[in-house]
Amino acid sequence: MANKIIFSGLIVALLQVASAEEANPEPYMNDAPLTIYVDAGKEIDQFLSLAKSIDGKQSVLEDTLERMSAEIKAAEVRCTQKVSKLQRRELRNQQTRRMLVEVKATAGSMSAEIKATEERCTQKVSELERKLEDLINLQTKSSAVATCPKRPAELACEKTHGLRSARILNNTIPYEVRLVNADGNRINRGGVLIDKRFVLIPRSLDHYTVQQVEFSFSDKVVYKKIKKVHTVLSYAFSSIMLVELDSDVDYNYWLYPTCLYTSELNPKSGLMNYDGKPIKITEDSNCYDPYSKELSPDRVCVEGNCGSSNLVVEVGRKPQLFGFIYCYNNAKYRTLYKVSSFLDTIENIVWPKNGK
Numbered sequence: 486m487a488n489k490i491i492f493s494g495l496i497v498a499l500l501q502v503a504s505a506e507e508a509n510p511e512p513y514m515n516d517a518p519l520t521i522y523v524d525a526g527k528e529i530d531q532f533l534s535l536a537k538s539i540d541g542k543q544s545v546l547e548d549t550l551e552r553m554s555a556e557i558k559a560a561e562v563r564c565t566q567k568v569s570k571l572q573r574r575e576l577r578n579q580q581t582r583r584m585l586v587e588v589k590a591t592a593g594s595m596s597a598e599i600k601a602t603e604e605r606c607t608q609k610v611s612e613l614e615r616k617l618e619d620l621i622n623l624q625t626k627s628s629a630v631a632t633c634p635k636r637p638a639e640l641a642c643e644k645t646h647g648l649r650s651a652r653i654l655n656n657t658i659p660y661e662v663r664l665v666n667a668d669g670n671r672i673n674r675g676g677v678l679i680d681k682r683f684v685l686i687p688r689s690l691d692h693y694t695v696q697q698v699e700f701s702f703s704d705k706v707v708y709k710k711i712k713k714v715h716t717v718l719s720y721a722f723s724s725i726m727l728v729e730l731d732s733d734v735d736y737n738y739w740l741y742p743t744c745l746y747t748s749e750l751n752p753k754s755g756l757m758n759y760d761g762k763p764i765k766i767t768e769d770s771n772c773y774d775p776y777s778k779e780l781s782p783d784r785v786c787v788e789g790n791c792g793s794s795n796l797v798v799e800v801g802r803k804p805q806l807f808g809f810i811y812c813y814n815n816a817k818y819r820t821l822y823k824v825s826s827f828l829d830t831i832e833n834i835v836w837p838k839n840g841k
Contacts, residue, residue: 637836638828641680642744646803648736658796658804659739660702662686664695664728671699677743677796677806681733683835685717685824686726687796687809698728702739709734715834717827725809725827727834743798745824745831746805751785756807757798764789764797764810764821771818783826788818797821 635643662676662684672695676686684698695714700707710731718725734740746752756764765788769779772786780786787797791812798804808823824831 636747636828637832638679638745638747641742641836642803642805645736645742648741658743658798660700663699663701665697665699665708667694667696675796676728678734678740679742679745679806679831680835681736681742682712682730684728684730685806685831686728687811687822688724688726698730700734700740705739707734707740717830718822725822727831729834744803744805745828746807747825747828749825751823752807756787756789758789758791758796758810762790766821767818772820780820783823785821785823786818787821791819 658677660678662678664672664676664686666672675688676684676698678684678700696711698709698711700709711728712731713729715727715729716724717727736742751766756766758764767786767788769786771788772780772784785808787810791810797807797810806824808821810819810821812819
């Protein structure tokens with residue numbers, strides 16, 4: 486670039502000399518060659534400085550152009566991304582609009598179906614209401630009243646209701662039951678008379694050769710021979726035996742059968758042991774053993790003393806045998822076995838003809 490400027494300066498100097506000759510055309514004294522002396526030092530320096538300045542500015546311009554080119558490319562990339570994003574958004578909007586159209590169409594169809602279903606339901610309800618009204622009218626006109634059939638134990642209890650007008654010792658059972666073995670020794674196993682020929686015993690008799698049952702009440706004692714022993718429950722140390730007598734017991738003021746508790750619902754209060762002391766039903770968790778976190782449905786957890794017998798009686802309008810508790814220690818809580826859970830077995834043996 487600098488050489489080009491110097492060359493241009495020389496041309497300008499020659500042009501100036503030529504212009505001077507045309508202005509003064511007189512020939513020189515001799516024809517010696519023309520020698521031109523040009524003092525171009527300052528001009529050359531100026532031209533060089535100018536060239537350097539121009540070269541520097543050109544470099545700056547080139548750098549600026551490169552940066553601008555890079556920025557333009559980056560802007561193009563951003564614009565392309567923005568356009569792509571807008572296109573995707575527009576595509577989603579189109580899909581959303583299509584879905585809205587489909588949803589509206591589906592909602593319209595469902596609305597029609599719902600209305601039709603409501604109409605059918607209304608008709609069905611009206612029909613059921615008419616049938617119910619007819620049944621109510623029929624029941625009102627009918628003189629027969631439908632009742633749930635009573636269990637054999639309930640029927641047997643009703644048959645002996647008149648005997649229970651007598652005084653009841655401690656609101657429980659006014660007699661004691663003992664078993665007599667072959668040697669004449671008495672075994673106090675407790676028990677309760679539930680029919681003329683059957684006594685319910687809350688103990689196992691496997692290790693005893695019992696021959697008689699002794700009933701003691703007031704100042705009297707009655708003995709009855711044993712015909713057969715039926716097992717109602719046999720589980721570890723918990724057993725319930727049904728002793729069948731050889732002959733009927735003669736009921737009297739003190740000696741009469743105790744009704745069995747037949748409901749599956751537990752009484753809220755009124756439980757007593759044989760000695761008339763209260764027994765309270767508590768949370769099942771109080772009686773959980775180390776291997777289980779629940780009680781069997783035929784058992785409940787109770788709080789209270791055992792007394793002189795394992796019998797637990799529910800005292801309401803009439804005393805009923807609710808169950809048995811087993812006392813092996815002085816624990817605060819004990820497991821009670823409900824009689825209602827074994828009614829089927831007991832009734833099939835004692836009242837095979839439905840309490841008759």
